[in-house]
Every structure is written in structure tokens, then in C-alpha cells.
Amino acid sequence: MKVLKFGGTSVANAENIKKVKDIVQNAVKDQKIVVVVSALGGVTDLLIETAQLASQQDEKYTDLLQEIERRHLESIKDLIPVAQQSKVLSAVKREFNILETLLEGAFLIGEITPKLSDKIVSYGELLSSFIINEYFESEKLYSVFKDARTLIITNENFGKGIVDFSTTNQLCETYFGTVSFDVVVVPGFVASSREGNSTTLGRGGSDYTASIIAAAIEAEKLEIWTDVSGMYTANPKLVHQAVAINEISYEEAMELSHFGAKVLYPPTIQPVLAKGIPMHIKNTFNPEANGTLITKNSNGTKRAVRGISHIENIALLSLEGSGMVGIPGVSKKLFEVLSNGEVNVVLITQASSEHSICLGVSQDDIYKAETLINEAFAYEISLGKIKPLIVEKDLAIVALVGDNMKSHQGLSGRMFSSLGKNNVNIRAIAQGASERNISAVIELKDVKKALNTLHEKFFEDNIKQLNLFVMGVGNVGAKFLKQIEQQRKFLKEQMKLNVRVIALSNSRKMVFDQGGISLSKWQEQLQNGEQADIQTFVKKVNELNLRNSIFVDNTATELVSNTYGEYLRNSVSVVTCNKIASSSVYSNYLQLKDLSRKYNAPFLFETNVGAGLPIIDTLKNLIASGDKVTKIQAVLSGSLNFVFNNFDNTTNFENVVKQAQEEGYTEPDPKIDLSGIDVMRKILILARESGYKMELEDIENESFLPQECLDTDNVDDFYTSLVQNKKHFDSIFEKAASKNCRLKYVAQFENGKAKVGLQEIPEGHPFYNLEGKDNIVLFFTERYVEQPLLIKGAGAGADVTASGIFADIIRIGNF
Known part of the structure; x- marks a missing residue:
């Protein structure tokens, strides 16, 4: 029967x-x-x-x-x-x-x-x-x-x-x-x-x-x-990658059901366990599905963790005080008063010093439990031997469950490190002597992130999902999205990274899709999105609270750069080609660095200097290894290098600048590049990353632009001023050519001081043959004294900048 x-x-x-x-x-x-x-x-x-x-x-x-x-x-x-x-x-x-x-x-x-x-x-x-x-x-x-x-x-x-x-x-x-x-x-x-x-x-x-x-x-x-088709490796409503467990032991099923797996009422297992009767969970609406068979331990040694479960709306009650140390009967009194009050305790942890006992109970029982405990220990509290009960609300318990967890080393470490990397704060930990269950109390708002993080770690062949929130889909942003689409399969198969774009925004529209935006149809989805708003975008990213979240800034806007702190405080990594934040006042730059460390959220801006060239990363490695930068010489503007490589006595300066803008080598406002402010920001960033405290106004700017050009208010007026000052630019070229020199816009840092300006570079100098839009950086350090460390390559353009952003995202994925 x-x-x-x-x-x-x-x-x-x-x-x-x-x-x-x-x-x-x-x-x-x-x-x-x-x-x-x-x-x-x-x-x-x-x-x-x-x-x-x-x-x-x-x-x-x-x-x-x-x-x-x-x-x-x-x-x-x-x-x-x-x-x-x-x-x-x-x-x-x-x-x-x-x-x-x-x-x-x-x-x-x-x-x-x-x-x-x-x-x-x-x-x-x-x-x-x-x-x-x-x-x-x-x-x-x-x-x-x-x-x-x-x-x-x-x-x-x-x-x-x-x-x-x-x-x-x-x-x-x-x-x-x-x-x-x-x-x-x-x-x-x-x-x-x-x-x-x-x-x-x-x-x-x-x-x-x-x-x-x-x-x-x-x-x-x-x-x-x-x-549903059985018991799942995690709640499929919260973890879309969860799969049904084919076979599981009675004990594992019991643990999962006690910890919130609603497919099975916890007391159900005990009667059939005693008689060894198999239990099969099946789906009425898909009767052909395998479901989950619950029997004696059939797991063998195949997998240590069988499932991840959780209980929501938990409160922690902490009883602390020096009067508890070495005093028999405190625990008995505590649990007895809760038992008599019909308050169920779902988690217990006690410090080895006996100074505190921490209990997890349903949030519905907080008032009753607090009243009972404070009354029971009123005398000890009045003497100051025990503190009044400490109550923490809005918590949850997440648990790893598996019969064979005890025979696998390092599970606890993997569990807690993966949660820590996503800044999921653990308030209490419990592990039974059977080692069939490891439980952690976390904030309720972090449940979905925690479950997905743990499921990814223990059930998805360690494939790490990166959730991107992208602002700016112009030249660089569009190239970046195309590169992700092209490389998605490679990243998943070869690097174990599953990259999803969750949100996109330009200056007019923004769109969010938790399931991931289709990168073959993103333009259409964005066009049909809601009205763009920077603060609403920030709020939605933080409310989603997804694991491995990365905000990607492809703009050059100060308003966007001002939001980085809000992301980092919520453990959202920031990747940006926008130089404004890293070259802002030193205190803001330092604060962003501190927030990155505090909340375990990388703040990466490799493309701020040299687009896709590994300049900042190389510099970081030099400093981390104990080297010290003494001098930097660099051509850091791909756009200016393009301009002066193409400007001669047969061309108009204005037309060369327009060509650079049309090919995507300059900022939307080319005056930012030609005024030197862009290069000033870059050398400032390199100086700061070398360990020096410096502000933008500390950098000497030897501008080659007439004041009339610098005083223009818009792009059209700027180009008009270039035409009006044609003789000025022609004379600059002729003067350099007469000396058999080439014009390069050079940034230099030495002895704690920095300057930028147009220089006449003689033949034989490392900068002389720098072609097209290439950048070059010479690092002189205590180790590289006579022959500097040289980095050279394309330093401008949407493709290489997008690839640099992509590289930063991969760095986070491997973090």
C-alpha cells in the first residue's frame, strides 16, 4: 500500500x-x-x-x-x-x-x-x-x-x-x-x-x-x-539557478525543512524515518519530473553540501554580563523561562568565556521573550552583574545542510569568506556537533544576496555571476556592451564568470531587468525605459542588493562621479573611465579609497590614464612590492598626440581637432583635452597612486592655447576661436620643425611637483616616434633608476577604452 x-x-x-x-x-x-x-x-x-x-x-x-x-x-x-x-x-x-x-x-x-x-x-x-x-x-x-x-x-x-x-x-x-x-x-x-x-x-x-x-x-x-518538483538546492523563488535534488537523506531533508524549505512540514519525516519508509516529493503539474526521493543516506561522498535554506524574521537576544562567568544554572534558568513561556529557540551560541549567551527566536516572540528574560534576571540586572537583554531585529538565518559536511575541510571558511566578499555581515554562527548544519545569522535585507552567493559557491561549478549597472552608452558604452556580448560564452566557459547587464542608462532613459538585459536588443529596451534620473538609478541598484554588483560609469559627468560613495557604501563595486572623482579634491579621492576597503567593494579606474593600457595596475604593483616612484614622464593624451601627429603646414589646426573628435579620441568638449585639464587630471592620478598627496591646482599648466580660446563657453565658439588663431598654431609648428623637433604634450612629475605642457621633442628621444593616438609612460623608481619602466600603446579610442573597462570588470571577477 x-x-x-x-x-x-x-x-x-x-x-x-x-x-x-x-x-x-x-x-x-x-x-x-x-x-x-x-x-x-x-x-x-x-x-x-x-x-x-x-x-x-x-x-x-x-x-x-x-x-x-x-x-x-x-x-x-x-x-x-x-x-x-x-x-x-x-x-x-x-x-x-x-x-x-x-x-x-x-x-x-x-x-x-x-x-x-x-x-x-x-x-x-x-x-x-x-x-x-x-x-x-x-x-x-x-x-x-x-x-x-x-x-x-x-x-x-x-x-x-x-x-x-x-x-x-x-x-x-x-x-x-x-x-x-x-x-x-x-x-x-x-x-x-x-x-x-x-x-x-x-x-x-x-x-x-x-x-x-x-x-x-x-x-x-x-x-x-x-x-514544485521536489526539494531544491535553495529557494527557487530567490535563487533562479537552484535545481531539484534527486536524492537526499532523511536527516538532510529534516534539516532543510526546519530551516525554511516550505515544501515539507518539519515533523513529517520522523514517523517514516523510524520505519525506513521512502518518501518521494513529486510535482502534481509535472508528474513525469523525477522529484526528490528521501531515504537513508544515499549521498555517498559525492557532494558535501546538499542544500541551502533560510528562515526569515529572526531576532537575536543577547544576555551578557560578568555575573554569568562560572555561575552554574544561568543557561538552565534562561531556557526554562523561555520554555515555560512557549518561546521556541531556533539558534543558540555561547562564548567560551561564558560572558554571553546569544539566542535566535522568531521576531513574533520578541516582546514576550524580552519581558520574560528581564523579569527572570531582574535581581542580577539591578546589581549590574547582568545587562538588560539586548535585542536585534530584522534578521534571518541562512544554513548549509549536508550529511557529509563533516568529512570536508574548509566548508565554514568558504561559506564565511564568500559572504564576507559580498559584505554580508554575520551576526552569529552555530554549528552542531553532527556538522550536518552550519548556520549564520545575517540581516534580513541580505537574504537574497547571501543565498545566491552561497549557491554560486557550492552548486554552480564555482561560476561567479557579475551583475553590471551601466551608465553611459555612447561611443565607449556601446563598444563595451558589444565586447561583453561577444565574450560572454568565453568568460563563462574559460574564466567561470557569468556577466549580466542588469541596468542601462543614458541622459534620457534608463532600464532595469533583474533577469539580465538582452545585449542584442539593448537599444530597444533602453528606448522603452523610464525617464533617467541619477539618484533613482542609485536607489534601485542598492535596493536590488545583488551579489557581485558593479556600477560602470562610461560618462565624463561630475554628477555621476559624485554618486560613487553611495555605491561603495552598499558594497557595489565601481569601474569608471570618468577621471573626475579620482582627480577631485584629495579628501574625496581618499574617502572613496577608504570606502572601497571598508565595504570590500573594488574601486577601479584603470582607463583614467592610458585607456586600455595597464598603467595604473602596473604602478600599483610597483608600490605594493615596495618600490618608490621618483619621476614620471609621459605623453598621456591620445587625442593631443593624434592632433599634433597629424598637424603640419599642409593642414588647418581646427580641422585636425575636428577629425580627432569625430573619431572619438577627444572628450565631447575638445577644449577639455586641448586646455590640458585632461592631462593634468591624469598626472595627478598617477602621482596620487604613487603615494603623493596632491591637488589639481598644484600642477603647473603651460597652456599652448591663447586665452581667447580658453575663455569660450561652448564647442562652436571654441572652434571659431581656433580658426581665428590659425597663425598662432602655425607658428608653433614651424618653430618646432625648424629645430627638427616634433610637438608632444608632455606630463611630468618629479620631486613632488608636476607640470604639463607642449614640448619640442628632439630626434632620439623616446617620445619622438610616438605615432597616432599612442600614449607612453616612463616610470623612474628606486629600482628603475637609469632605464625607466616603459609602457606604450594606444591611449585613446572607444574600443581600447571599453577593453580597459572590461579588464577592470574581469579583475573584480577574479577578486
Whole structure:
């Protein structure tokens, strides 16, 4: 004989109940079966709400009662042939008349007792099982209804009755040992006391009913049919990569169910475990799926961690004080007072110094627990030996579960380091002696991030998901997105990095998609997005709180750079080609660096100097290895190098500048490049990264532009001024050519001072043959004294800048 239990979603309506019938019809071909059913989906909650309204003397309870009755009557009309409906409808209406009387009683006296509450909520399962059995009979199944209250006996702990297994087992053995029907339909959740009063087995108790019966009759198998295909490696609603677990041990399933895996009511496992009866969790809506088979340990040594689970709305209670050290009975007194107050403790941790005890309880029990403990230790608190109870709210517990965790070293370290890298703060830790469970208390807001981080670490072949929030999709941004699209497969297969773009924004529109924006259709999605707003963008990024979040700034806007601190404070890494933040006042630059370290969120700006060239990274490695920079000489503007490499006595200076702008080598406002401010920012960044404190105004700027050009207010006026000063630019070229020199805009840092300006470079100098848009940097250090460390290559252009941003993202991925 097999026992099949169907949950509320499986019997939510007539359409679903027909699926249940098909499953039962298929199962009964081989053997007799017991079918345990829950109330129609959502009815138990409605009954509880109806009872509460009645006890508050709110007449709206009658509307809910009518809604409950309507659902049951509609199910009968949809399931039972018209010729057979009359007797079923009459029987159900009689039961609703009794239910109405019970609720009227609660309404009249203005209260509801636990005893009456159990009587009322039991109607959900009693009605659904009666209707389903009548439907089975109408479909020619040899079926009979059996009231669980005549089989399962409990005490009178209404709301969660304690089962008298001795009596219950005897009643089940007697009945099922003699029944001749192929199918026996039993209501779940409900039972009766020895005194004959209706009781219930707790929310989720239908699973427990099925397990009790299965154990009593030593069934071949217990099948739990629900709306998911088994127990998952994590909650699939929060972790989309979660997968169903094919096989799991009783103990592992018990741990997962206790820690929030709602697919299974925790007490369900114990009865079948004692008898060694296999339990199979199956999907009513996908009966062909494997589901999860729960048996004795069949995991072997294949995988240490079998699942990740969590409990939300937890509070931590900390009892601390010097008066606890070495004093026997403190723990006993603490747990006894909570036990007497019916406060369930879900986590315990105690410092080895005995100075403190930390407990995790449901947030619903905070007030009661705090009152009880402070009263119990009032004398010790008054003497100052123990502090008043410390309460922390809005927490959650995440747990790794697995039978073989004890035989694998370093699991705790991997768990906590992966959470730490995502700045998930751990408030308390607990690990049982069996080492089947490692639990950590974290902030409630970090649950989704923590679960995804741990799932990625233990179940996804260590593939790290990077979630990008990109602002700026012009020349550089568009190239960057194209590069991600091209390399996505390579990154996943070869580097174990899964790069997703979650948000995009330009100056007009922004779009967010938690599932990842399609990089082949991003323009269309962005065009249909909402109105762009920098602060709204920041708020949404931080509210999503995704693991491995990276903000990518492809703009040159100060307003955007001013938001970096808000990202870093929320553990969102920042990658930028925008030079404004790193060249802003030194205190702001330093603060961003400090925030990056404090919140474990990289702040990378390799493309601030040299686009895709590894200039800053090389400099960092020199400093980290103990070297000291003494002098820097560099051509740092690809745009200016392009301009002066293409400007001669056959061209107009204005036209060369326009060409540089059109090819994407200059900023949108070319005056930023030609005025030297861009190069000043770059040498300032290199000086700061070398360990020197310096401000932008400390840099000497030997500008080659006439003051008239510098005083222009817009791009058009700037170009006009270039035309008007043609002779000035021609004379600069002619003067250098007469000396057989080439013009290069050079940045130099030495002895704590920096300057930038146009220089005449003679033949034979390292800068002389610098072509096109290339950059070159010479680092003179205590190790590189006579021959400097030289870095040379393309230092401007959308493609190379995008590749530099991409490289910074890969650095974070490998972090």
C-alpha cells in the first residue's frame, strides 16, 4: 500500500483536482492507496481570517464565509455529473450551516478559543476530502472517505496536537488492514483528542497526517505531491539557478525543512524515518519530473553540501554580563523561562568565556521573550552583574545542510569568506556537533544576496555571476556592451564568470531587468525605459542588493562621479573611465579609497590614464612590492598626440581637432583635452597612486592655447576661436620643425611637483616616434633608476577604452 498526499495548490480548483485524479488512477493500477488531501488552496487562511473577524464582531466575516462556500459549491458543479450533484451539494451545505453556527457563536461572545479555532479550520480539509472522494466515485474509482479524526488521536494542545502514536497506530492498522476499497481518501491536518474534540496538527499538518498513516501501516512509499518538483538546492523563488535534488537523506531533508524549505512540514519525516519508509516529493503539474526521493543516506561522498535554506524574521537576544562567568544554572534558568513561556529557540551560541549567551527566536516572540528574560534576571540586572537583554531585529538565518559536511575541510571558511566578499555581515554562527548544519545569522535585507552567493559557491561549478549597472552608452558604452556580448560564452566557459547587464542608462532613459538585459536588443529596451534620473538609478541598484554588483560609469559627468560613495557604501563595486572623482579634491579621492576597503567593494579606474593600457595596475604593483616612484614622464593624451601627429603646414589646426573628435579620441568638449585639464587630471592620478598627496591646482599648466580660446563657453565658439588663431598654431609648428623637433604634450612629475605642457621633442628621444593616438609612460623608481619602466600603446579610442573597462570588470571577477 502507498500513501499519496496532495497539497493545497494541487487541489486548489476543479482543474487541478482532475490532475490529482489522473495521478491516483495511474497509481491504483498496482496496489491499494491512501490519498491524504489538504484544504482547497488558500481556504485554511480564509477560515482563520473569518474566525478572527467574527471574534472581533466584524460582520464582514459573513462575506468571507460566502466566498469559501462559493468556491466549494463551484468545485462540486465542475467535478460531479449533474445527476449526482444534488446529494453532494446538500451534504456540503449542511456542513456550512454548522460552520456558520460556530462562527455566529464567536461573533456573539466576541472571542475565539483555541478549541473553537481548531473546530472551525478543520472544515477546510473535511470538505475538500469529502468532495474529492465523491468525484473519485463518480469517475468509477473504487473509493471511500475516511475521517482522519477516527484514526489520529492527540492530546488537547489545540493548534498543534501531540499525537498518541500507540492509539493512532492501532486504529490505523485495524482500519487499513481490513478495508477493501482501492482508494481511501483521508483529510489531512485534522485529528481528535481522546475526549473526542477536533484538533489540528499545526500548519502544514497534512504532510504529517500522511506520514503518520504511512508509518502506522508500514506503507511501501509515501508520496508528497505539491506544486514544485521536489526539494531544491535553495529557494527557487530567490535563487533562479537552484535545481531539484534527486536524492537526499532523511536527516538532510529534516534539516532543510526546519530551516525554511516550505515544501515539507518539519515533523513529517520522523514517523517514516523510524520505519525506513521512502518518501518521494513529486510535482502534481509535472508528474513525469523525477522529484526528490528521501531515504537513508544515499549521498555517498559525492557532494558535501546538499542544500541551502533560510528562515526569515529572526531576532537575536543577547544576555551578557560578568555575573554569568562560572555561575552554574544561568543557561538552565534562561531556557526554562523561555520554555515555560512557549518561546521556541531556533539558534543558540555561547562564548567560551561564558560572558554571553546569544539566542535566535522568531521576531513574533520578541516582546514576550524580552519581558520574560528581564523579569527572570531582574535581581542580577539591578546589581549590574547582568545587562538588560539586548535585542536585534530584522534578521534571518541562512544554513548549509549536508550529511557529509563533516568529512570536508574548509566548508565554514568558504561559506564565511564568500559572504564576507559580498559584505554580508554575520551576526552569529552555530554549528552542531553532527556538522550536518552550519548556520549564520545575517540581516534580513541580505537574504537574497547571501543565498545566491552561497549557491554560486557550492552548486554552480564555482561560476561567479557579475551583475553590471551601466551608465553611459555612447561611443565607449556601446563598444563595451558589444565586447561583453561577444565574450560572454568565453568568460563563462574559460574564466567561470557569468556577466549580466542588469541596468542601462543614458541622459534620457534608463532600464532595469533583474533577469539580465538582452545585449542584442539593448537599444530597444533602453528606448522603452523610464525617464533617467541619477539618484533613482542609485536607489534601485542598492535596493536590488545583488551579489557581485558593479556600477560602470562610461560618462565624463561630475554628477555621476559624485554618486560613487553611495555605491561603495552598499558594497557595489565601481569601474569608471570618468577621471573626475579620482582627480577631485584629495579628501574625496581618499574617502572613496577608504570606502572601497571598508565595504570590500573594488574601486577601479584603470582607463583614467592610458585607456586600455595597464598603467595604473602596473604602478600599483610597483608600490605594493615596495618600490618608490621618483619621476614620471609621459605623453598621456591620445587625442593631443593624434592632433599634433597629424598637424603640419599642409593642414588647418581646427580641422585636425575636428577629425580627432569625430573619431572619438577627444572628450565631447575638445577644449577639455586641448586646455590640458585632461592631462593634468591624469598626472595627478598617477602621482596620487604613487603615494603623493596632491591637488589639481598644484600642477603647473603651460597652456599652448591663447586665452581667447580658453575663455569660450561652448564647442562652436571654441572652434571659431581656433580658426581665428590659425597663425598662432602655425607658428608653433614651424618653430618646432625648424629645430627638427616634433610637438608632444608632455606630463611630468618629479620631486613632488608636476607640470604639463607642449614640448619640442628632439630626434632620439623616446617620445619622438610616438605615432597616432599612442600614449607612453616612463616610470623612474628606486629600482628603475637609469632605464625607466616603459609602457606604450594606444591611449585613446572607444574600443581600447571599453577593453580597459572590461579588464577592470574581469579583475573584480577574479577578486
